[in-house]
């Protein structure tokens with residue numbers, strides 16, 4: 001059977017940076033993310049008894065050997081769940097560049113989990129899909145349900161999954177995806193970076209803070225408290241990068257352009273044009289703001305020499321079969 005699915009990427013507001021269990025990808029802390037309507041992956045999976053091996057194709061690019069092995073491992077998980085041993089053909093494409101802090105593994109493994117499980121004859125619930133996607137890539141578990149999502153760190157495989165948070169958007173929430181020039185593919189993957197972070201002397205403190213920030217975020221969203229929400233967004237960006245910078249050896253994902261964007265966003269805030277910055281494992285900046293300020297912020301950031309482009313994203317939907 002052949003099934004095609006689309007899943008949107010997500011940007012973490014409360015960051016995941018550390019694993020308790022490498023194999024199952026159980027995180028050291030819970031996290032929260034916003035689904036991005038502008039960035040997605042489409043994946044088609046076909047299981048056929050006539051195939052003698054798994055074939056993985058990436059339209060408009062090339063997968064590295066390591067990535068192919070990771071996809072085949074995920075097909076193995078799906079085959080185990082469906083109790084089949086048929087080989088598959090996977091064809092995937094992103095509408096954005098891989099890595100460099102634009103989470104392609106999140107949308108990628110979410111789309112693969114949905115298309116793959118359906119093509120294998122399974123009809124999994126969102127919770128089951130989230131558990132499956134998490135084992136491919138942690139952040140992928142947050143790209144199943146859509147909207148704003150909390151990933152409960154859980155105790156074990158079955159209790160570590162993500163679900164949508166009830167949120168009535170009175171802000172017209174927008175995410176500006178600010179691409180910094182010359183940002184080649186990130187050199188240190190999140191898997192590698194997370195291992196190194198465990199050696200930071202601040203790790204335990206950072207984990208406790210993340211759990212508090214999950215609670216603060218959920219409360220701020222429920223109460224439509226923009227100020228607290230914004231404070232947590234930035235605190236979490238700097239919590240993650242404090243961990244990377246104090247890892248052994250240190251990792252610095254930022255580029256000069258990243259800092260220039262921070263500085264302009266902070267300046268605009270003094271004039272009540274309120275955006276808040278966040279950065280994942282790369283140099284690109286995501287500015288979270290309200291609809292009313294999109295134009296002013298975009299115009300200002302587009303003038304920065306090191307900014308290649310600013311893309312305006314809204315809140316995206318959950319993974320779906322197309």
Ligand code: PMV
Pocket residue numbers: 011012014015016017031103105106137138139140190191280281
């Ligand atoms: O799931 P991964 O391996 O792509 O790791 C994601 C790590 C960050 O994007 C930096 C943070 C997060 O919570 O998404």
